[in-house]
């Protein structure tokens with residue numbers, strides 16, 4: 001999809017980096033992913049966040065989500081696995 005071609009219908013009408021929103025009655029937020037580096041800690045769990053963006057086919061509507069900071073999430077995930085092993 002990031003190559004500009006829809007994997008479902010092969011259209012080249014791709015909307016890139018659309019915001020993915022979470023709406024409550026009072027506000028609108030960017031949808032985010034969260035990894036906890038220390039999931040069993042009572043406080044200071046080492047929360048690492050990354051917003052999501054979407055690539056959307058302008059023909060069939062097929063959509064893919066991407067984390068803005070995949071490397072940061074992966075690093076925190078590795079840290080969390082080390083903390084879980086102890």
Ligand SMILES: [Zn+2]
Pocket residue numbers: 006007008009010011057058059060061062
């Ligand atoms: Zn499509």
